[in-house]
Amino acid sequence: MGSESAALDSAFMALADPVRRSIIARLSRGPATVNELAEPFEISKQAVSKHIQVLEQAQLVTRTRDAQRRPVHLNPARLEALTAWIDQYRLVREGQFRSLDAVLRSNAADSSD
Amino acid sequence: MGSESAALDSAFMALADPVRRSIIARLSRGPATVNELAEPFEISKQAVSKHIQVLEQAQLVTRTRDAQRRPVHLNPARLEALTAWIDQYRLVREGQFRSLDAVLRSNAADSSD
């Protein structure tokens, strides 16, 4: 129950980088290996590997084994969790009263964010 | 659209902090001053002021003048920009994700944020 906040921390942090967002964009078209992901960028493969570790820790991607390859896959469920968080606040101002009580109800259980 | 990437950088980075997300949550219920925002937290007002500068630079909030006060307001348009970016990718792989209401249900269940 408690540390969904830490999950949001790592997910938003992971997306706060243009290289990592490009990786997400690439993976939305299908799985890819570290080398394939590194190819379009100027930075080293080690650096790309670190970026993928960040995305993996944020649960935005997962990895499988395929012989000596380690394909990286997008995890769309985590992206949904982010829009779900944002939506509870952006709807407040948009719909001012229409959806207000739905938001308050989901906020009532917790107090902070 | 030139430096949209930098705008996304700063906005996602700004949300990658539980204190700043709490500030967003508070502001979704109406404008507040630095002191009002700082009150529920253990950290100093200067630290809160810095957090608000981060949110302001990310254009997630704006400030107005009211005598010697500087009320902070939420800017829902920026939140929309973030969901717009995520939405490009989250629904791409139609076959893989679970139903939307399953996501919403799990979000409501453990809503620590």
Added chain:
DNA sequence: TCTTTTATCAACCTTTCGGTTGTTTAAAGG
């Protein structure tokens, strides 16, 4: 076995972040 491919780990360096304290500015109220 030896080599190639794929990818991680380890050490290191530089820059940025998150927080602190202390010092100003600016407006309102005695």
Added chain:
DNA sequence: CCTTTAAACAACCGAAAGGTTGATAAAAGA
């Protein structure tokens, strides 16, 4: 005036991030 309140500014410090090079591991293929 002088004091109080609200808030920003500035300098500083420890911790973490982002990148590099170099060494290592594990599987496939010759």
